[in-house]
Amino acid sequence: MSTQQQIVGADILLEFLEVAFHNILYVRNLYPKEIFVRKQIYGIATQVSEHPELNTYLKEVLNSIRELIRHDENSVRKINLCFYNQDKTPVEQFVFDLGKLKADLAVQDPFFLKTEEALRTFCLKLSTSGSYLKRLPENATFSIQIHTHEAAHAALNENPRCENFPWIEAEEDMTEIKEQTLLPLKSINTEYLNLQMYALEKKNKNEEKQ
Secondary structure (H helix, E strand, O other): OOOHHHHHHHHHHHHHHHHHHHHHHHHHHOOOOHHHEEEEEEEEEEEEEHHHHHHHHHHHHHHHHHHHHHHHHOOOEEEEEEOOOOOOOOOEEEEEEEEOOOOOOOOOOOOOOOHHHHHHHHHHHHOOHHHHHOOOOOOOOOEEEEEEOOOOOOOOOOHHHOOOOOOOOOHHHOOOOEEEEEEEEEEEOOOOOOEEEEEEEOOOOOOHHH
């Protein structure tokens, strides 16, 4: 892939992830509805946070993903938006399983129409996902995890563009949901983007520890 094609694929992915992160947090009621505003993206109404600290965290995550892709376009394998209960046990994940970033700038979808339609359909699907999932536990928290390889992680931590937002390797018990159920959400396969998205949910996730 040329540098120009890589930039196009990365920009589309990052814009989509930003929209998805905001909408997932809205749908899952982790924050008060009052911190979100409606905006038109992909030709539909979506929810966008106006909370400064939350938005800073999301922007730093997206910047890190951009730098990983800049270093190696195939270095990002999966991205998880993971919710935890008050014991820091993962109880729910929205998983973005990435295929290879790709772009053909000359043919088939030069104006991004197919890609935008796929992303629009996905956002509409995402807006209904809350009706298929149990509510989150009280005092739930979240983090975003990036699945990459060791060399890319080392390069990211040495990157001056990311020096104020260090990443650490997550422990297995912070990434794996035991006794899980799977909710398929959407697959996107266009000239510019290739990914699958699904949600994982811990069975009986609202039960208290005995």
